[in-house]
Each structure stands twice: as C-alpha cells, then as structure tokens.
Amino acid sequence: MAAQPFIVDSDIHNVVAGKSIQHRLAEPHRSRFASGNRGPGHLGYWNPNGVMRADTKLPDGRKIENQPETLVEHVLEPYGISYGILNPGGMGLGLCPDADYANALLAAENAAIAEEWLTVDRRLKGSILVNPNDPEAAAAEIHRWGDHPDFVQVLLPSGARMGYGQRYFNPIYAAACDHGLPVAIHPGTEGVGLSGAPTAAGYPSTYFEWHTDLAGSYLAHLVSLVAEGTFQRFPALRFILVEGGVSWLPPILWRLDKNWKALRLSTPWLERPPSETVCEHVFLTTQPIEEPPRREQLHQLLAMFPAERMLLFSSDFPHWDGDTPDFAARQLPEALRARVLGQSAAELYGLPGVVHA
Amino acid sequence: MPEPQWHTVATTAELPAGGRKLVSIEGKSIGLFNVHGEIVAVLDVCPHELAPVCRGRVSGTTLPSAPGEYCWGREGEILACPWHGWEFDLTTGRCLVDEKLRLRRYPVEVVGDEVRVAL
Numbered sequence: 001m002a003a004q005p006f007i008v009d010s011d012i013h014n015v016v017a018g019k020s021i022q023h024r025l026a027e028p029h030r031s032r033f034a035s036g037n038r039g040p041g042h043l044g045y046w047n048p049n050g051v052m053r054a055d056t057k058l059p060d061g062r063k064i065e066n067q068p069e070t071l072v073e074h075v076l077e078p079y080g081i082s083y084g085i086l087n088p089g090g091m092g093l094g095l096c097p098d099a100d101y102a103n104a105l106l107a108a109e110n111a112a113i114a115e116e117w118l119t120v121d122r123r124l125k126g127s128i129l130v131n132p133n134d135p136e137a138a139a140a141e142i143h144r145w146g147d148h149p150d151f152v153q154v155l156l157p158s159g160a161r162m163g164y165g166q167r168y169f170n171p172i173y174a175a176a177c178d179h180g181l182p183v184a185i186h187p188g189t190e191g192v193g194l195s196g197a198p199t200a201a202g203y204p205s206t207y208f209e210w211h212t213d214l215a216g217s218y219l220a221h222l223v224s225l226v227a228e229g230t231f232q233r234f235p236a237l238r239f240i241l242v243e244g245g246v247s248w249l250p251p252i253l254w255r256l257d258k259n260w261k262a263l264r265l266s267t268p269w270l271e272r273p274p275s276e277t278v279c280e281h282v283f284l285t286t287q288p289i290e291e292p293p294r295r296e297q298l299h300q301l302l303a304m305f306p307a308e309r310m311l312l313f314s315s316d317f318p319h320w321d322g323d324t325p326d327f328a329a330r331q332l333p334e335a336l337r338a339r340v341l342g343q344s345a346a347e348l349y350g351l352p353g354v355v356h357a
Numbered sequence: 358m359p360e361p362q363w364h365t366v367a368t369t370a371e372l373p374a375g376g377r378k379l380v381s382i383e384g385k386s387i388g389l390f391n392v393h394g395e396i397v398a399v400l401d402v403c404p405h406e407l408a409p410v411c412r413g414r415v416s417g418t419t420l421p422s423a424p425g426e427y428c429w430g431r432e433g434e435i436l437a438c439p440w441h442g443w444e445f446d447l448t449t450g451r452c453l454v455d456e457k458l459r460l461r462r463y464p465v466e467v468v469g470d471e472v473r474v475a476l
Contacts, residue, residue, distance in 0.1 A: 027429035028419055049442035055412040320442060327406045 041092065041159075041192025045207035053318040065318045068120035075317050076123055079325045082342065083351050085125050085152060086117060087186050087242065092157035094131030094138075095193030103137045106130060110145055118150040125349065127155035127184065132169060133194055139175035146179030152349040153182045153240065158217050159189030161196060163224025170233065177236045182283070182348060184240035185221060187214045211321075218244030219252055222282065226256060229269040231281045238348060240283045243316060247290045250304035253278060279306050283348060285314035286340065287323040289331050299333045308339045312348070361464070361475040369470045372396055375433055379411055382476050387463065389472065390415065392434055392447050398474045399436075399450060400461035408440035410460065418444055418453070436460075 022033050032046045040051075056064040056074075064074045076084055090109045096102040106129045113126045128145045130138035138154075145151045154176045162168065164185065176183050190210065191198035198217070204210045218241050224230075231237055253275035260267070260274050270277070292298050302311070316322040329337050346353060366380040372391040379388050379401065386401035388411025403410035417432035435453070436445045444453040445460050452458035464475040 026427065027417065028427060031416070047442075049414070049437055049439075054414065054439035055409055320440070322440065324406060 040188050040190070040207075040210065041095070043191050043203075043210075045204075045210045047207045047211075047320060049320050051320055053320060053322065056318045063318075068117045068124055072121050072123060075315070079315075081123075081315075081325065083123050083125055083345075083349075085127065085345075085349070086113065087127050087155055087184070088113065088129070091127070091129050091155050091186055092159060092189035092192060093129070094133050095157060095159055095189055095195050097194055099131060099134040099137065102131050103134060103141070107141060107144075110141065110151075114145065114148060114151070118148070122150065124150075125351070126151040127153050128181070129155055130172065132156050132160060132164075132172065135169055135171040139171040142172070142175035142179065142181070146175065146181060151181070152351075153184050156183065156185045157189040157192075157195070158185040158187045158214075158221060158244065159192050159195035159198075160217075160221070161194050163228070164221045164239075165224030165226065165228030165230045167228065173230065173234045173237050177234050180236070180350075182238035182240055184242050185218075185244075186242045187217065187244060190214060190217050214243075215245040215248050219248060222252065222278065223256065225282075226270070226274045226278060227267055229267065231277050232269045238281055238283065240285065240312070240348075242285045242314065243287060244284065245288070245290065246284050246286065246311065247292075247298075247301050249284065250301060253305060275305075279310060283310050283312055283344070285312050286328050287314045287316045288321040289323055289328060291331070295331060298331060302333065302336060308336055309344060311336070311340045312345045313341045363466070363473045363475050365471045365473050367472040369396075369467060369472060372472060375415070377411070377415065380474075382474060385476070386411070387474065389465075389474070390436070390447050395448075396465045396467060396472055397447055398463040398465045399445075399447070400463070402461070403438045403440065403443065404452070404458045404460070405438065405443055406440060408438050410436065410438045410445065413437045413439040415447070 037046050064070045093102045093105050118126050128151050130141045199213045256274040364382050367378050371378050374391050376391045388399050388401050390397050401409050401411040414437045417429050418435045420428040420430045422428045434447050436447050450460040450462045466473050
C-alpha cells in the first residue's frame with residue numbers, strides 16, 4: 001500500500017460572513033459597508049445620505065417615485081408642475097459591454113414606460129432610452145417610439161467612451177432629427193462600464209470628488225459637439241445638458257470663441273463664433289443650481305449667456321441634491337423666472353400650455 | 358408678544374434614549390428627539406430648502422481630522438436632512454457647514470411622564 005501523499009491545496013475559497021467584517025470596522029466605514037455601498041454603477045463611490053432622498057416612502061409603504069399616480073399626486077400637484085419629463089434609472093444600460101443584452105433591457109424599459117406610465121397621466125412625458133454604444137440599434141429604437149406623442153426626447157448617459165460629437169453617434173442624431181426630438185444627456189455613469197474614467201486625471205476617491213467633477217464630463221461633450229460640427233451636420237438638432245451644472249458655461253463659451261479665432265483653420269465647418277451655435281442648439285437644466293455666497297453672483301453668471309432661452313427648470317426628484325420649483329425660482333432673477341420654470345421647456349418639447357390630465 | 362403656550366405632546370415612554378417622535382402643534386410639524394436623555398424639540402423645516410428635516414438620519418459624524426484619518430464622534434447628536442444631507446447639531450440646532458444656519462428649537466419640559474413643548 002502506497003504511503004498517504006503529502007498534500008497542500010494552494011487555492012481554496014472560503015467565505016467570511018459580512019457581519020464578521022462589519023463589527024470590526026470603525027465608523028464611517030462600518031455604515032458604508034452596512035449600506036451595501038451601492039455607489040454609481042457599483043464603482044464604490046459612497047454617498048453617506050444615499051443617492052435617493054430618504055423621505056419618499058408613503059404611509060402605505062409605497063415610494064413616491066415608483067408609481068405614476070404617486071408622482072403626480074406628491075410631486076406635480078403640490079408644486080403646480082404642469083408637465084414632468086421622466087428620466088428613469090436604467091438610462092446607462094448602454095454602457096454594458098454586451099450590447100445585445102443592453103438593447104433588450106432598454107427596449108423593455110421603453111415599453112414599460114409607454115404602457116405603464118405614459119398611459120396613466122399625460123402630464124408625464126417620456127424619454128426614449130437608447131444604447132449609445134450601438135448607434136444603429138439606438139436609431140431603430142428611436143424610430144420605434146419617435147412618433148409616440150408622449151415621448152419627448154432621446155436620453156443618453158453622459159458617461160461615455162468618447163465625446164458625443166464623434167461621427168460614430170451620427171445615426172442617433174439623424175433618427176432624433178427625423179422625429180423632431182431633442183437629445184439629452186444625464187450624469188451618473190461617469191466611470192461605469194464601457195465609459196472612460198470619470199476625469200482626465202483618472203478615478204477620484206470619493207463620491208464628493210466624483211460628483212463635483214461631473215461638470216468636466218459635460219464640458220468635454222459640449223466642446224466635442226461643437227468642434228466636430230455636429231450642429232452643422234444636423235441643423236435641427238437640439239441638445240440638452242441635464243444636471244451638468246450651469247456656472248461653467250460662460251467661460252467655456254469665451255474660450256471656444258477665443259480658440260476658434262486662432263484655430264478655425266482646423267475646423268473650417270465652423271463659420272461663426274462657436275458660442276453662437278451653442279446658444280442656438282444647446283439647453284441646460286437648473287438643478288443642482290450653484291449656490292454662490294451672494295445670489296447676485298449667480299444672477300451675473302446668468303446674464304453671461306442667453307439663459308432666458310437655454311435654461312430649463314429641473315427638480316431631479318427624488319435624488320439627494322434636488323431643487324424644488326419654489327427654491328429654484330428664488331435663486332433666479334425675476335425676469336427669467338417664467339421662461340426658466342416652464343416656457344422655454346414648453347417650446348422645446350412642444351408642450352401645450354393648457355393641461356388636461 | 359403673547360406668552361408661549363405649553364402643549365403636552367408625548368409621554369416619556371414614547372421617547373426612549375435615541376428616540377424620535379413627530380408631532381403637530383398649532384399646525385406646525387415639530388420633531389422631538391431624545392438626545393442622551395435630554396428631549397429637544399425642533400421645527401420640521403430645514404433652513405436650506407425647507408425640507409422636512411426631522412425625517413432624516415440621526416447618527417454621529419466624522420469629527421475634524423487630518424487628511425486620510427477618520428474620527429467618529431457625536432453619536433446620536435447629529436440630524437442629517439433627508440433631502441440634501443446637511444447636518445445639524447441637535448444639541449444646539451446649529452448647522453455643521455454654515456454657522457449662520459440653525460434649526461428652530463422650542464423649549465421642552467418634562468413633568469412626570471409628560472413631555473411638554475412651548476410654542
């Protein structure tokens with residue numbers, strides 16, 4: 001009989017219980033670990049307050065944001081909001097490396113929105129979710145819903161593999177223009193899946209840093225759209241920078257124009273100062289509106305570009321950094337309020353002024 | 358100024374250490390908190406965007422420290438607004454990030470097992 005061999009197994013996977021780890025952590029790491037740490041795209045960025053507002057649970061246990069009826073009753077009606085544009089979670093699915101799976105999920109979510117939300121109350125308007133990393137499939141999805149009266153825009157994640165002015169995305173813009181739909185981008189996926197790093201300096205450490213840096217993503221997309229001549233290729237295209245901040249815009253417009261004067265030769269399709277094109281084609285949403293130490297400083301910024309045409313009110317409900325309409329209105333100069341709170345959006349989205357639910 | 362009126366709004370059994378109760382007094386929503394045995398009453402309105410602040414998390418917070426170090430303290434004394442996360446010191450009402458901002462606080466007295474708030 002052979003002797004029992006001497007054995008060493010060099011790879012066994014045991015599982016250490018989460019609770020064994022949790023109680024060994026000091027705060028604030030313990031709370032972060034206990035929360036499951038569901039940061040943007042599971043990158044690990046941690047918002048200690050949660051990304052969703054903590055007070056949207058109704059006495060019956062439902063959350064306001066989970067049903068069209070409760071959104072209307074608890075958000076639109078109390079604040080006198082005539083229309084709400086729905087930008088649902090899932091908008092970043094196109095950053096999944098498996099385009100077929102992403103396309104299937106996006107198509108299913110669009111159908112759910114059409115059948116279970118837009119049919120309930122016509123004050124709720126939908127966004128067509130599409131996959132920026134499969135532009136032909138995205139265009140097909142836009143054609144599928146483009147003539148639906150209650151889908152009012154195309155929505156893309158601002159986390160991206162490259163600037164949205166790249167010609168790779170042209171099928172999306174062509175399809176949107178075929179249906180007269182604006183294209184919007186929304187933050188939250190910077191660094192997720194197929195997207196590039198959240199900043200040109202790589203990955204920030206904290207949610208605080210990541211979230212503050214989001215403006216950089218917007219700046220890159222805006223300059224890309226301008227420089228690549230996207231608005232010359234698609235003169236009817238309107239592009240909405242949702243939740244990307246406002247105050248960085250004027251100095252970028254000045255910088256675009258200054259550089260264009262010297263470097264126009266390399267982008268001969270730009271026949272006018274680029275700021276003029278931006279102001280005609282691009283829109284920004286208010287939230288999270290910057291809160292400088294003195295309100296007149298914000299008013300000065302808003303006078304540096306045609307805010308009366310470009311700026312649209314947004315609440316971001318139910319996210320942690322939302323702005324209510326009354327709060328946003330108080331930040332704005334009186335002359336801008338009516339335009340920003342509703343008139344500009346009604347014109348952009350073609351919404352009638354009188355609402356019948 | 359009329360004299361403040363005392364309102365009996367809770368029993369001490371409803372407010373154990375770390376406990377919270379939301380009440381309505383003269384149409385105002387007010388949060389009662391038991392902070393280390395002392396009951397404090399604050400108006401349920403955040404001075405930032407007027408959110409229902411008393412529905413937020415009560416916990417400790419990170420104390421000032423050197424970069425890369427975390428020092429947890431003030432457990433049970435810090436109320437974070439459920440909308441934007443601004444933190445308030447329940448023992449003083451002060452906002453941790455803006456000393457000019459504070460929660461509206463009301464006098465509290467405990468008589469027997471009754472908790473009374475003056476408005």
